[in-house]
Amino acid sequence: MASSHQPKNFDVFLSFRGEDTRRSFVSHLHKALTQRGIQTFIDDNLTRGENISEELLKAIENSSASIIVFSKNYASSSWCLDELAKIIECTKKVLPVFYQVDPSEVRKQIGDFGKALTKLEKKINDKTKVQRWRDALSNAANISGWDDKNSCTESELVQQIVEEILNSEFIQMPSNVASMQLVGINSRMEAVTKLLDIESNDVRMVWITGLGGIGKTTIAKAIYDRFSNHFKAKSFVENVREWSKTEQGKIHLQEALLKGISEDKNLRVSTIYEGTRRINKILCLKKVLIILDDVDNADQIETLLGRFEGFASRSRIILTTRNKRLLANRNCLSTYDYEVKELDEDEAIELFRKHAFPSNEVPEDYLELEKQAISYAKGLPLALKVMGCDLCGRPKLEWQDALDCYETNPLEEN
Missing domain, CATH: 3.40.50.10140 (Toll/interleukin-1 receptor homology (TIR) domain)
Known part of the structure; x- marks a missing residue:
């Protein structure tokens, strides 16, 4: 056999x-x-x-x-x-x-x-x-x-x-994000990739901006998966906005960043000042890839990156944010902005059906209800996914009740 x-x-x-x-x-x-x-x-x-x-x-x-x-x-x-x-x-x-x-x-x-x-x-x-x-x-x-x-x-x-x-085309680095399963991800990734221009010798900062639930984090994770192996020192720091609410939370973020870009995976930080100083020392010496996810004020950036006084050549920094006003604070780095747009109609239908109708067979008497649900989502991937999962397998009457609820209580951005 x-x-x-x-x-x-x-x-x-x-x-x-x-x-x-x-x-x-x-x-x-x-x-x-x-x-x-x-x-x-x-x-x-x-x-x-x-x-x-x-x-x-x-x-x-x-x-x-x-x-x-x-x-x-x-x-x-x-x-x-x-x-x-x-x-x-x-x-x-x-x-x-x-x-x-x-x-x-x-x-x-x-x-x-x-x-x-x-x-x-x-x-x-x-x-x-x-x-x-x-x-x-x-x-x-x-x-x-x-x-x-x-x-x-x-x-x-x-x-x-x-x-x-x-840097060779024949190497396909593994990805933790199932890009092929994410509707609309490829074109958005390519747009960010062009802005990053990994081969150029300058230091670049790319802002990924857009509404909550639009897919900023998903794009950032896919980019990190694709390019992290080009950098010995790299770190993806999640939930910056949430963790930054307390001093201990800020220290936690600094430790998370340092563990990615330093040789010491067990390091501890005592104060915010100490953490920023240690981070800045490394940033001057190493080519790094750093992603700060969900940033909403300049203080959070300074806590984690200092005042941009020195990055090693060819370093790349990506920040995701809903707050476009942060971009007004331009610095000496080459800075670029990519605003994530809502899914178009075809993309929205495809994503919704993945979750609402896993068999991809939509009964004819559900088409109007589907159209209504998609219109409420306004092209936001997270809303389409949540509604699709919620409605999957439910009878028409329950669909109508749920849609009435969505209309009066729109899904909160998160």
Whole structure:
């Protein structure tokens, strides 16, 4: 019987010669990739044999990209060369790293690298396989990659590789927000994404404004999910308005922010002044992504971000608010505003039906009632969702009673 187990998909497959790099460069690279949320395959637990394993072949096939770390003994391993040939044959994106070996030696199979390959060839009777190896080496070495001689330190080389992976289209970072299930979210996310312009070197602040229940927080969470892996220091601070009502609440917000942008996940703040000082110290040193959700006055912003006296280059700050008057307080940062509009008629119908009629089949005698409910919601996603859930499965008479109640007592914004 065929197994029902589905092979795992990976963002990156790591190919390397263990004796050269497993405990040094590759271990640092693997740790950096996984810390940034990049699903990376490394063959730590595979049993080596004469031929490449089926598990390894599947891992290569199910990886979006492969990083090949060429080192001095890479060509002495038939296992590595079989891996390489498979990678060249089927991987969508190949990224070579030349670690303590000259790219021309790999491309032309000369020098010590070529000698290792020639020595291996003498043990192999299969000329077709050997030619496949040589072709794969030439192809891979001709691809633009990284030469460790061009990097000051190994840590800088690792950082360059990780940033390249994160900025590549083939990586689909996981999202905690089910964007595909959120009506109208994609176009709104794209609009905010353009304003953020993650690749620019300036510091940017983007305000997401609009009525309560319009979807500001949902958009901010989706943006955070999409881009948080581009930043080592990041924090999503929720319910700023509510927590800021007391001094202890403000300290709680500062601690939440600091835990995201600092190395210390157990830190504690004694006073608001101490918290602001510690936050400002970090903001000057690190590229950060910070989202402050539901801000309604300037004091809350100063408590959490200080007076904008210094942010590290390429930092991004997003604030959601109902209070557009806050935007009048422009500062020295590049500041942009995105006002979230109500859902259009088609979007409102789609969202309401998701919750009121899960089967997406609307009885004809409910169409007028549905139209009435949608008009009361005025394009607010939260209202459409709440009413849809409330009315789902109820008979017509109860719909009419509920609609009469909505008309006289509109849903409060929250």
